[in-house]
Amino acid sequence: MEEMIWGRNPVLEALKAGRPLNKIVVARGSRGSIGEILTRAREEGIPVQFVMRSVIDRLAEGKNHQGVAAFLSPKEYTTVESIIQQAALRREDPLVAVLVGWEDPQNLGALIRSAEAAGAHGVIIQKRRAAPLTGAVAKASAGALAHLPVSRVANLSRTLRDLKEVGLWVAGADAAGELPYYEADLAGPLALVIGGEGKGLGHLADDCDFLVRIPMAGKTGSLNAAVAGSILLFEAMRQRALRSAGTE
Structure with missing residues (x-):
């Protein structure tokens, strides 16, 4: 299983810190601070997938995910x-x-x-x-x-x-x-x-x-x-x- 993080602040801080992320999943229809996450993901070339909120509910096992989760890489990619x-x-x-x-x-x-x-x-x-x-x-x-x-x-x-x-x-x-x-x-x-x-x-x-x-x-x-x-x-x-x- 891949390690995951969820919640807008944890995902945004991971992006700011340059942690290696494989993919970000976002609940369709999300608003507000999700925009900064999408902008940073686009700048870093990290794939973003828009899914039904129920998908993230299942991934986060009922935790408060605020409509966003990210999959972490076990190793940092190089150039x-x-x-x-x-x-x-x-x-x-x-x-x-x-x-x-x-x-x-x-x-x-x-x-x-x-x-x-x-x-x-x-x-x-x-x-x-x-x-x-x-x-x-x-x-x-x-x-x-x-x-x-x-x-x-x-x-x-x-x-x-x-x-x-x-x-x-x-x-x-x-x-x-x-x-x-x-x-x-x-x-x-x-x-x-x-x-x-x-x-x-x-x-x-x-x-x-x-x-x-x-x-x-x-x-x-x-x-x-x-x-x-x-x-x-x-x-x-x-x-x-x-x-x-x-x-x-």
């Missing part, structure tokens, strides 16, 4: 720039996982676990229509979330363009990719773009420099998103190790 800077401090080429439409917190936690184990420098997720960092994600990551920076952005297409401008190649995972993943060059500065369950990359495929596929030998047509992402991340790790060793 994309900070992720790139961390790679530079480690004197390594950046390796970043960019997740498109990942709505399942279990999958997100599993991918974060693999990304941290594979030496990735960070994960980028969407602000809307995707799972935020929650207690369930932290648990599924088996502790990896505490060690891996996660950035949450409003526009993935713009983010991919920004990553290209600082020297990263952008590889997308797609069943129709032109290259098997083990034939692609994943050893340099890289952003791996991975679609969520059953969603694929959508229009973001056009923002990728190249697309890679994971060949299937059995009757199963696709892999779980976290499994597919893990395969690609560890292939990138393998290629980087070979490059560092001076072998092909």
Whole structure:
């Protein structure tokens, strides 16, 4: 379960203090001081959902919520720039996982676990229509979330363009990719773009420099998103190790 706070003053003070919030829910028809909460949420890019008051009654378990509640993140989000800077401090080429439409917190936690184990420098997720960092994600990551920076952005297409401008190649995972993943060059500065369950990359495929596929030998047509992402991340790790060793 996500930790929650409710009531106009607690939510407003959390916004003023810069606490990491996943989402704010507001009862339809709310008036008065709710305006400042909405303004600050918009400035911070925090999603706001308008719901029936009965929904917040249930979430707050009968407490006096004044028509507003907020879901807290178990970890503060970082910026994309900070992720790139961390790679530079480690004197390594950046390796970043960019997740498109990942709505399942279990999958997100599993991918974060693999990304941290594979030496990735960070994960980028969407602000809307995707799972935020929650207690369930932290648990599924088996502790990896505490060690891996996660950035949450409003526009993935713009983010991919920004990553290209600082020297990263952008590889997308797609069943129709032109290259098997083990034939692609994943050893340099890289952003791996991975679609969520059953969603694929959508229009973001056009923002990728190249697309890679994971060949299937059995009757199963696709892999779980976290499994597919893990395969690609560890292939990138393998290629980087070979490059560092001076072998092909």
